[in-house]
Amino acid sequence: MTTNITTTAPGALPTELTSFVGRRHEVALARRALGESRLVTLTGVGGVGKTRLALRTAMEVRRQFGDGAWFVELASLQDPLLLPHTVSKGLHINDGSADPTADLVDWLERRHLLLVLDNCEHLVEACADLVGKLLAVCPGLRVMATSRQVLGVNGEQILPVPPLSTPGSSEPPLDDASHYDSVALLVDRARAVVPDFEVTPQNRDILIDLCRRLDGLPLAIELAAVWLRVLSPPQILDRLEDRFHLLTTGARGGILRQQALDTAVAWSFDLCSPAEQLLWERLSVFFGGFNLGAAEAVCPGDGIPRDDVLTLLAGLVDKSIVVREQSDSRTASWYRMLETIRQYGAARLAAADQLREYRMRHRDYYRSLAAQFADEFFTSKVADWLVDLRREHDNIRAALDFCLNEPGEAASALEIAAPLWNWWHTHFLQEGYRYLLRGLALATEPTSTRAYALFATANVAIHLSEFDRALAMLTEAGTLAERLGDEVMAARVRQCQGHALVHSGHPAEAIPLLEEALNDAQRLGQPREECRSLLLLSLAAGLLGDERDQQLARRTVELAEQHGAKASQAWGLWGLGLAQWRVGEYAGARASLRAGLRMFQAMENFNGGSFCVQGLSWCAAFSSPDEDAARLLGAAQAVWRSIGGNVSQEMYRQWDERSEELLRDSIGDARFESAFAEGASYDLDQAMATAFAESRGTRGPSPQGQRARPSVPGGLTRREWEIAQMLAEGLSNKEIAERLVISRRTAETHVEHILTKLGFRSRTQVSAWVTDQRTGDAS
Known part of the structure; x- marks a missing residue:
């Protein structure tokens, strides 16, 4: 600049x-x-x-x-x-x-x-x-x-040259906001026009959000600071939706193309070939990034042959319009635009009266993606799907928001949201539920799309303990399925009704429905529904003291394994662990629950992981009711809280309460409450690590214990220091995740935080720094 x-x-x-x-x-x-x-x-x-x-x-x-x-x-x-x-x-x-x-x-x-x-x-x-x-x-x-x-x-x-440092949207900002270069620049430039401008507890979060919304771009921040003469930070934040209009006054001595943000971006646009310009505009319909396949599906036509998309995309990467993110060899390359760049393209697309057309193409792509996920959920591809969908989260949201706000497109929203119900379960229960309910409220026609959406929404509602609402939706879905002659949907509805009855404390009523659903699944050749019915029957049998529960759970695991369906296999291991726990086979229960937890973590399915942590907490309470067990019971609560789930379901609440009784009787109220509160204060990683530590007979991470230890160098947390040392050993993100029993995405996030805190760009720099720290300690 x-x-x-x-x-x-x-x-x-x-x-x-x-x-x-x-x-x-x-x-x-x-x-x-x-x-x-x-x-x-x-x-x-x-x-x-x-x-x-x-x-x-x-x-x-x-x-x-x-x-x-x-x-x-x-x-x-x-x-x-x-x-x-x-x-x-x-x-x-x-x-x-x-x-x-x-x-x-x-x-x-x-x-x-x-x-x-x-x-x-x-x-x-x-x-x-x-x-x-x-x-x-x-x-x-x-x-x-x-x-x-x-x-x-x-x-x-x-x-x-990256944008100035800014706290991520999911990262709690530091108390001293001036630690971030973007905020420091904003404050410095603000004082040039408002000499007594200060960061206060009242405006701190607004200034951070302002810098986030401006992507940490110095030019955008400087132009925004000029407006502090007449607007407050909240007012500027409110007007950022029209940032290209607002930020139009720069210093008179500046070069013309930097007088305004849109002029700076327009300069980049003019440097692109006509075909690259078209691609830039069309890529603006993606939110949070995209892969090559998505670009090739959405952007071709009218000046861009499909075969040219890769070459044109490479040109935009060369010109710094699009940024290619690092990815491992398993996943497709991921590309992003800064929001400023994306909005410029969207504005041009709208000016050409083409924005709706390409948002519709974007909708079509994610509708197809959702259907493909549902088709391949009970296959060996599910683990990759669950990871990839997290990366596509912003695009899924954008497609759904578009459909729900575009007249006549509510049914399309259901066609996207409903097939993803197994994904909403992984960590996005409340969000998925809201989208599905909004779609159902708008798309009221008695179609197969609505029947499927009612079934999907009921599944999510069950995990949120909204049993009456779930059963009401299933009644309507069953009526529609019968009217439409859809045997598969009718069987799925019966299965889901049994699911609701099991989890609301009525297993005896659930068993006839589940047995009929199992027979239907076998007759109709639906192994996914067969597997799910077996699992639910195992849970119902266990609640009734029926010794078939282990056999049914093992059949669930075996059937899922035959199809390579790791998500279903992990659920089967969870069910098997509960069946073993009920009869006092604690070692076997721990092994099953731990295996399921590892699989859920690898797929970033935190909902499934929370069930396993909860089961492990019961194993601990019943087999060795001590403070570690109380801590783990609290950690199970922390996991549920982190995903927005509700653990008030009758079948689980009774065991939570029994575990608490055993622990209070064993260690006393004061010690229980202290250890439970400690576990309940854990973040997701700490809670998961506590579950694995308990299963090995050792304590999990303790924030109090960490505070008592010597400080770690570089302002890192103890976990970050631990990972930094693993980077020095040459471990990959995948290897770090496996060693620490965390998800690969979590490992990647830790590495990003380490690089940011130390001001480094590469793992090699971190390795050299760790060596220096060790040398310094030795001396």
């Missing part, structure tokens, strides 16, 4: 008229890169601060160059043939000759200097050609370029 910079002398580094905020880590990386490579290119979207970072770096290193550091601004240059002339002028070289490149070579080959070329993206080929020639024959020359696209010169070291 080059706003608010003036030049004291032609060819010298510009003087910054505003303070430089943050970026200590990026400056250090840029300095190191200049020491390792003769060409360093800072890349990133418009407004992310490439120019300021390049200038600050140049100022800090210029004394290392005998002939100083020089800055050449290329933003206003349109003709690539004039590039050598422009560079010569910036270096105070007389460019009157017919061969300015030769003059540059003659002048530079005897000098030792740093040349900063700013805004190379629209002249990338010319810049690459000139820089390549100069570096080849001028040994004392080093070049730092800023560009939204890499130059592609041999030996080029690329340094992506």
Whole structure:
């Protein structure tokens, strides 16, 4: 970003008229890169601060160059043939000759200097050609370029410039908001227009949210700060929906394309080919990111052949419009746009009267995705599906919101939400329930779509203990299934009615329904429904003291295993663990529940995991009623709370209450309440880890115990320090997850937090830092 910079002398580094905020880590990386490579290119979207970072770096290193550091601004240059002339002028070289490149070579080959070329993206080929020639024959020359696209010169070291640090939406912000560079910049610029501006407990969260909404982009933050002269932070936040209109007043001395956020983004847009521009616009209908398959399904047509999508997408990645996220070898590459970039594309799509068309295509894609998930749930693909759907969460929400707000599309919302009911169970019970209820309220036609949605909603309602509502929906679904002649749906309705009766404390009434559903599933060739009916029959039998419960649970596990259906297999292991626990086979119960918990964690199915943790807490209470068992019972409550579930269901409440009685009798009320409260205060990871620690006969993590230990370096939590040491061992995220018995996604989140807190970009840097810390401790 080059706003608010003036030049004291032609060819010298510009003087910054505003303070430089943050970026200590990026400056250090840029300095190191200049020491390792003769060409360093800072890349990133418009407004992310490439120019300021390049200038600050140049100022800090210029004394290392005998002939100083020089800055050449290329933003206003349109003709690539004039590039050598422009560079010569910036270096105070007389460019009157017919061969300015030769003059540059003659002048530079005897000098030792740093040349900063700013805004190379629209002249990338010319810049690459000139820089390549100069570096080849001028040994004392080093070049730092800023560009939204890499130059592609041999030996080029690329340094992506990220937005300023901002707390993630799911990350509790630090008490000192100025720790985040984005907030520090906002406050600094705010004080330039409102000298007494301060961060207070009342505005702290609003300022953080404002920086989040502005994607941490320095240009956007600076332009927003100007409005603090006349608007309060909450008012600016309210108006950010129309950010491209609001942020239109910059400093008069700034370059035209940085006078407003839309101008900065428009500059990037103009640099794209017509086909890339079309793709940018159409990709704006994705929320939270997308993979190549989604782009190829939604974006082709009218100027973009399907076969060209990959090439065009690669062009947008090269130009820093789209960012490719790191992914493991198992998953497809994932691409994102900053929200600012996405909104610009959406605005253009709307202006062309095409936004609805491509939102409909987006809807069609996610409707198909939901149906495919349902079809493949009882297969070996389910584990991958459950992980991938979490990544697609924002898109699923966007598709549902579009359908529920678009006249005549409520049935489409049900066609997306209903097939995903098994996914809503994993961690999104309340959210899925709301979407399904909204769709049912709008799409009232007596169709097969409504029957399926009633069945799906009832399944979610059961897990929320809304049994009466679930049974009412199932009655309507059964009537529709009978009217439509849908035998499969009629059988599923009977099964779900049995499910509701089991969990509401009426197992004897449930068994006839479940037995009929089991026979129907076998007759109709529905192994998924057969498996589910077997599990529910096992639960009902166990409640009635029927010794068939273990046999039914084992049949559930075996049938699921035959089909590679790991989600159903994990539920079967849970049911088997309960059956073993009921007869005092505690070792076997722990083994079954622990195996189920591992499978649920691998699939990021936290609802299933919560059932297993709860079962393990009963095993502990009944076999060894001590403080560890009380802590685990509290941890089970913490897991349920974390997913929004309700554990007041009759069949579980009685065992929770019995466990509590045993524990109070054994260790006393005070010790029970203290240990239970400790477990109930755990986060999801701590609660899961406590369950595994108990099953090994050792204590789980204790926040009180952690506070009593010596502090860990770098401001890391103890778990983050533990993971940092594993990174130093060379472990992958998957291996870390397996060692700590956490999900891979959780391991990835911990690694991201470590990198952010330490200001690093790579695992290699973390490894070196850990080595330094250990060396320091040893000395």
